[in-house]
Every structure is written in structure tokens, then in C-alpha cells.
């Protein structure tokens with residue numbers, strides 16, 4: 255196997271591996287909103303690389319889908335950009351092939367982080383009625399997976415697939431991995447591309463590492 259492809263126990267690719275010692279790119283090499291100058295350490299994954307990887311995930315999803323309809327369940331807020339771009343790529347592939355794939359998009363909201371720490375209480379909003387999922391193929395996007403899967407499975411869809419842009423290398427994660435993974439990254443707190451620190455940095459295109467002063471500036 256190539257060094258930068260993660261292989262899961264069942265042989266599936268776990269995405270592009272970013273090693274623990276990856277220093278990221280200097281901020282001087284890219285443009286980013288001026289209001290975040292001083293708040294970031296580095297560009298961890300440039301926006302263009304995210305988009306290129308997402309395009310490939312869209313193709314993998316299309317290949318696996320068969321003739322199922324698709325119900326996309328976007329996990330807000332952090333998953334909105336990935337979901338939008340992934341759906342966009344799937345639509346483009348569907349346009350450029352003979353297969354026309356009916357697709358519906360629903361939204362659910364999860365919240366579990368305060369500052370850069372995961373809190374014990376996971377809030378699920380918008381999940382009261384997931385009955386629309388019955389008999390459909392789902393591609394979920396988001397990171398707080400386990401709790402959500404239990405909710406979704408109760409409605410007995412034909413097929414459930416989870417797409418996650420990022421998987422962090424933490425041991426307990428491997429028990430519950432997305433079917434489609436963009437990047438496997440070190441266990442660091444990252445922001446941008448809709449991922450937030452106390453609601454800031456969602457308006458940053460690249461995935462970046464926040465600086466110590468940035469953490470203090472936006473701390474609650």
C-alpha cells in the first residue's frame with residue numbers, strides 16, 4: 255500500500271493520512287480573512303485539497319449506490335460545507351452520466367463542543383421525526399456519529415452510509431468509522447471549512463490550526 259493511504263481492517267481506504275508530525279503550511283503561502291490574522295498557527299489542509307478529495311468521495315459514493323434513491327442527512331453546523339460540496343459533486347457526476355439519482359437533503363443539528371473540548375451532553379436538534387429515511391440510502395456527513403446512527407437505524411433504511419471529511423486518530427474512533435473518509439488527521443483541534451471554535455472560524459475556507467492567542471481571544 256502507498257504510505258499515505260490508510261487501510262481499515264476490512265481493506266477499505268480510510269482516506270488521506272496526515273501524520274502527527276505534519277507542521278502544516280505557512281499562513282503566508284495562502285490567503286485567508288484578515289480578521290483572523292494572529293489567530294491561526296498554520297494551514298493544515300488547503301481548501302483546494304479538500305475539494306479534490308471531496309470529488310473523489312462523491313465518485314466512490316456513486317459507485318456504491320446502485321439504483322437507490324438518496325437521502326442526505328447533513329449534520330449541522332460543522333458539516334454544512336462538506337455536505338454542500340459533496341452534494342454538489344454528486345449532482346455533477348449524476349449530470350455527466352446516464353444515471354439520474356433522486357436526492358433529498360435533510361438537516362440535523364448536533365452540539366457537543368465547548369471551547370475545544372467535547373462535553374458529555376450531546377444535543378440532537380431536528381431529529382424528532384426521521385421517518386422520511388425509511389427505505390432510502392443515506393449519506394450522513396458529520397463527526398458525532400455513534401449516537402446519530404442509533405437514531406437513524408431505528409427507521410430501518412435499506413442502506414446507511416456515513417461520509418466524514420475528517421477522522422481523528424484516537425483509539426476509540428476505530429470502533430465506529432465512516433464509510434467514506436476524506437482525511438485521517440492527528441488528534442488536534444482544527445477550524446475552518448465550517449468547523450468552529452465557539453462559532454468563530456466557520457468563514458475560513460482552509461482547515462487550519464488555531465493559535466494559542468486565538469484560543470484565548472475567542473474563549474467563552
Ligand code: HPA
Nearest residue numbers: 367442443444445449450
Ligand atoms: N474542530 C471543530 N469542531 C470539532 C472538532 C475540531 O477539531 N472536533 C470535534 N468538533
Ligand code: MG
Nearest residue numbers: 332367450451
Ligand atoms: Mg462546533
